[in-house]
Amino acid sequence: MTPAAPAIRPGLLADAYRMARLDAASSPWPWSEAQYLRCCTPVADNRERALLLETDNELQGLVVFARELDDGSIYNIVVASSARRRGYGVLLLEAAIEALVTTGARRCLLEVRKSNTGARRLYASCGFHVDGTRRNYYPLPPGREDAILMSLDL
Ligand SMILES: CC(C)(COP(=O)(O)OP(=O)(O)OC[C@H]1O[C@@H](n2cnc3c(N)ncnc32)[C@H](O)[C@@H]1OP(=O)(O)O)[C@@H](O)C(=O)NCCC(=O)NCCS
Incomplete structure (x- = not known):
């Protein structure tokens, strides 16, 4: 089917x-439910916004992004494990970028765990390039992990 x-x-x-x-x-x-409540709160000055991707009203993925001065940022993107490699990640990322362009953002920034090769490839496939590394940025059980900083000119 x-x-x-x-x-x-x-x-x-x-x-x-x-x-x-x-x-x-x-x-x-x-993320926690409280974090998702924050980005779905319908107040005019809410910088954070979320977009959902559904098929037949079933939630398959989400992206959270924000406008920060001239820049936009992708804060989180998730696709259900059962729905991966169907292009939903790209669709969500493109929709967030389009929304940021509409608000006048000039650049889109994000941070991703160095070990997260799937997400890094997704971002690269949408035109993001690597700007640098933030050492020991994310916690790991045990230890810490570097963040890769990426950006896309809009
Ligand atoms: C990262 C994530 C959102 C990708 O979602 P997705 O819907 O599977 O992505 P897409 O199908 O749009 O993939 C687009 C391209 O990205 C790359 N890609 C995505 N996942 C990949 C993986 N696991 N390994 C290698 N490349 C991958 C591929 O180039 C892919 O194109 P292809 O399928 O034609 O080869 C998903 O794996 C996820 O939710 N991961 C857990 C949460 C997470 O790590 N979020 C990122 C936080 S920074």
């Missing part, structure tokens, strides 16, 4: 629990 077409829409407060559940089931570094 052909998979249902993906649809992308803004995250709402009522989605926060499902977003946290998807993240907990899909990522080794999940």
Whole structure:
């Protein structure tokens, strides 16, 4: 059977629990429901925003991003383990970038764990390049891990 077409829409407060559940089931570094509530709070000055990707109303992925002065940042992107390598990550990233361009952002920034080769390849496939490394930025059980800093001119 052909998979249902993906649809992308803004995250709402009522989605926060499902977003946290998807993240907990899909990522080794999940955000909490409180973090998702924050990016779905509908106030005019909320810098953080979330977009959800669904098929047949089933949540398959999400991206959280923010505008910071002239720059935009990708804070998190997650696709359900069962829905990977179907291009949903690219669709979410492109939708976030389009939203940032609409707000006038000139550059999109992000940080990614050095060991996260899948995400690094996703970002590179969307045109992001490596700007540098932040040493020992992320906690690891045990120890610390470098962050790779990436950016895309919009
Ligand atoms: C990273 C993530 C969002 C990618 O989602 P996805 O929907 O599978 O990505 P896409 O299908 O759009 O992949 C696009 C391209 O990225 C690259 N890519 C994505 N995942 C990859 C992997 N595990 N290994 C190697 N390359 C990968 C490939 O070039 C891929 O194109 P291809 O499938 O034609 O080869 C997903 O693996 C995920 O949710 N990981 C856990 C959370 C996470 O690490 N988030 C990033 C935080 S910085």
